[in-house]
Amino acid sequence: MKAKIIDLPKEKAGRPRSELPRRELLLSMRERGLTLREISSRTGTPLSTLGDALKG
Secondary structure, three states: OOOOOOOOOHHHOOOOHHHOOHHHHHHHHHHOOOOHHHHHHHHOOOHHHHHHHHHO
16 A cells, blocks of 8 residues: 655644654544544554544
8 A cells, every 4th residue: 555645734844753742643644534443553542542632
C-alpha cells in the first residue's frame, strides 16, 4: 500500500510528526479517512479511549 502524504497547516509543517500533540495526530489520521479501529491498531490506543481523545 502506498503511503499517503499528510498536508499540515503551514505553522505546523516544520515540526516532526512525533512532536505533534496527540490529539492533533489522531485528528489528522481521522481526516485522512482512517476508521477508529485502524487508528487504534496503528497507535496502540484502546478503542474505548479514542472517542474521548477525539472529542477533546
